Amino acid sequence: MEEKETLYGKNPAELTALCAESGLPRFAARQIARWLYVRHTEDPLRMTDLPTAARERLAEQFAPALHAPERVSVSADGTKKYLYRTLRGHFIESAYIPDGDRATLCVSSQAGCRMGCRFCATGRQGLQHSLTAAEILNQIVSLPERDRLTNLVFMGMGEPLDNTDNVLRALEILTSEWGFGWSPTRITVSTAGVVPQLERFLRETKVHLAVSLHNPFHEERMEIMPVERAWPIAEVASILRRHDFTHQRRVSFEYIVMEGRNDSPRHIRELTRLLNGIKCR
Template sequence: MTEKETLYGKNPEELAALCAELGLPRFAARQIARWLYVRGTEDPMRMTDLAATARERLAARFAPALSAPERVSVSADGTKKYLFRTRRGHYVESAYIPDGERATLCVSSQAGCRMGCRFCATGRQGLQESLPAAEILNQIVSLPERDRLTNLVFMGMGEPLDNPDQLLRTLSVITSEWGFGWSPTRVTVSTAGVVPQLRRFLDATKVHLAVSLHNPFREERMEIMPVERAWPIAEVTAILRGYDFTHQRRVSFEYIVLEGLNDSPRHIRGLSRLLDGIKCRINLIRFHRIPGSPYFSPDDEAMRRFRDALTARGIQTTIRASRGEDIQAACGLLSTEALGGR
């Protein structure tokens, strides 16, 4: 039996084509978009400014896409990890991180991940599915704290640029006036460096970019990030030099510090050479232990020395605070492998 498509996640052009099919005036597409993304309902029977027959046809054709989280885990630091079930029976996690007046949601774009980064629990479970836009958006709109959100980071499960069509569709809903109407400056997308999709992403959006770097040297990066074999970080930085990051859009580089592996003066020099000519920031991240991992995080003093050495070379560098580690919600810990690979 064919699975019904969903109305949620469609853009105005698709809604206009749908309206033409149903014999509705073209302006009805904007009305439907307003119901979906501004008024927050996907139930056609509640779209009272549409003709009753059109509402009935829409209700018969489209399945609901939105669903509440199935479980929440609460950290001692206030972070909350939500578990969502997809329509195909897989699971994804997202992390809500409150911090004073700022409240960030770490969004997942895939169930699992095929990048295979050695320091990441999500990478260990492999890829189960890439999420459609409706199920990416569901993590936002079905969040109990939705109205408190100030920022979105696509740093949850999955590689966003490995799901490019649905990522761009999602970002369009979030940042367009017909959608959520968010400023692109409130959104950051992370990537391990999927070169074939990077230019497309940069040209199509104005949201911030975060690149998972973790080692400036090709052979060493390949040992912990297999993506380096296909798409070297040097190619990523070469592309980035062709874009302007001096105004509203920012690029940052994520760097999980692994004791004795990527934290030497040689790595500081390598980072300085690799990032030369790119206006950017480096976010240093403590390694969060996953079972059976051979890696360790340096102590706080060593992290500060590494930060200060990079800052002295003119690279703005910060140490990201770890949040939600006690509920397995911190960087690199999201995983639904225990749910039977789903």
């Protein structure tokens, strides 16, 4: 049996095409977008400013995408981990992290991950599948603490730039005035350095970037991050050095200190050399 598409996750261009197919005027696309991303209502039968026949047709054509988490676990510091079942039956996690007057949600972009980083439990699972834009956004929409969120980070399961189309679609919906209306400065996307998609990401979004670095030496980084074999960190740094980070957008580098492995003076010197010319933190 063929799976139905979901309405949630479509942008105005796709909704406009859908309206044309359904005999609805072009402005109905904005109405649908408002129901989906401002009111967070994906049931067409509740979209009361659309004709009844169109609502019924859309309800028949599209499957629901939004759902509550399967389970939540709470840590002593208030951090909450939410477990979701994807539309394909795999499990993903997101983490809600309160910190005073700030609250950050760490979202997943894939079920599993193909990057194989040695220090990452998700990397040992292998890739099960990439999440749709709706599955990414569901982690935000279904969050009980949604209205308290100040920041969003794509640092959960998966490599965001290995699921570029769906991550960019989710970011478009999050930051557009017809969508969630979030400022891009509230969002950070982390990557191990998928070079073929990095320039597209920098060109098409205004959100912050975090690069998972962890070792500045090619051979040593390759031992803990196999992605280094295909896309060396020096190549990533070269791309970032050419990009303008002088405005509100920023780039940061993530570095897990591993005693005796990446914390020597020579690592510090090489980090300084590698990141020279990049305005970063």
